[in-house]
Amino acid sequence: MLSKWATKFDLYEEYLSSLFGTVRMHDYFKPQVEPGGFRKHLPVLKSAEVDGKFYTVTFIRQFENASVVHLNIDWNETNDTRIDLHLNHNHFALSIGQAYDCRNDRASGSTGNFVHTFIVSPPLPDDISGMTLVFKEYSDVFNDKATGLEIVIHLE
Numbered sequence: 710m711l712s713k714w715a716t717k718f719d720l721y722e723e724y725l726s727s728l729f730g731t732v733r734m735h736d737y738f739k740p741q742v743e744p745g746g747f748r749k750h751l752p753v754l755k756s757a758e759v760d761g762k763f764y765t766v767t768f769i770r771q772f773e774n775a776s777v778v779h780l781n782i783d784w785n786e787t788n789d790t791r792i793d794l795h796l797n798h799n800h801f802a803l804s805i806g807q808a809y810d811c812r813n814d815r816a817s818g819s820t821g822n823f824v825h826t827f828i829v830s831p832p833l834p835d836d837i838s839g840m841t842l843v844f845k846e847y848s849d850v851f852n853d854k855a856t857g858l859e860i861v862i863h864l865e
Contacts, residue, residue, distance in 0.1 A: 711725045711726055711729070741812060741828075742774055742775045742810075742812075742828060742830040743775075743828075744770070744772035744774065744775040744776075744777055744828060745772055745773060745774055745775075746772055746773030746774065747770065747771075747772055748771040748772060748773060749771050749835075750768045750769070750770055750771070751768060751769040751770075751771055751833075751835065751837055752767075752768055753766045753767060753768050753769055753837075753862075753864060754766075754767055754768075755862045755863070755864065755865075756862075757860050757861065757862065759858065759860065761784055761785065762782055762783070762784045763782070763783045763784065764780060764781070764782055764844070764860045764862075765780075765781045765782075765783070766778060766779065766780060766781070766842060766862050767779070767781065769833060769837065771832060771833070771835065772832060773832070774830065774831070774832060775828050775829060775830040775831070775832050776828075776829040776830075776832045776833040777814075777826060777827070777828055777829070778803060778811075778826070778827045778829060778842065779824055779825070779826050779827075780801060780803070780824070780825040780827070780844055780860070781822070781823075781824050782818075782822065782823045782824070782825070783821060783822050784821055784822075785821070786820040786821030786822075799846050799847060799848050799856060800813065800816070800825075800846070800847045800848070800849065801813065801816075801825045801844045801845065801846055801847070802844070802845050802847060803827040803829070803842060803843070803844055804842075804843045804844075804845065805829060805833070805840065805841070805842060805843070808831075809829050809830070809831070809833070810829070810830050811827050811828075811829050812827065812828045812829075813825060813826075813827055814826045814827060814828045825844075837864045838864060838865050839864065839865075840864045841861060841862070841863050841864065842861070842862040842864065843859060843860070843861050843862075844859070844860040844861075844862070845858070845859050846858035846859070846860075
């Protein structure tokens with residue numbers, strides 16, 4: 710379709726691809742909260758195991774204006790190579806409910822471990838009992854291609 714539009718409107722196809730790629734990134738341009746005024750850690754220590762991977766939330770960092778949630782992923786790395794680590798790395802999105810904006814801040818890791826960090830605003834309440842964290846896996850950074858993997862962590 711981009712080829713047809715490029716021809717019809719006398720534009721470069723790469724230009725249209727870039728333009729529509731930017732439109733897909735609309736969430737990246739909304740104002741982003743940066744955590745400030747650290748208050749405390751909330752202990753969580755909840756996990757789920759799926760397909761040989763262990764998904765854990767150990768704690769939540771509480772700030773005055775936001776919360777920070779870390780999703781740790783661990784697996785048996787004995788058969789992994791450096792190439793496996795980079796080729797098989799997917800992205801996650803966190804959902805807590807409509808009241809909370811959850812932004813994937815960063816991810817890092819090495820063989821056998823990855824950590825995804827999410828900034829949540831407004832901050833979660835200090836009493837998180839009864840809340841549910843839902844992590845959905847995507848094969849692309851735009852969260853367009855869901856893999857079907859969903860990790861649900863119930864907080865008590």
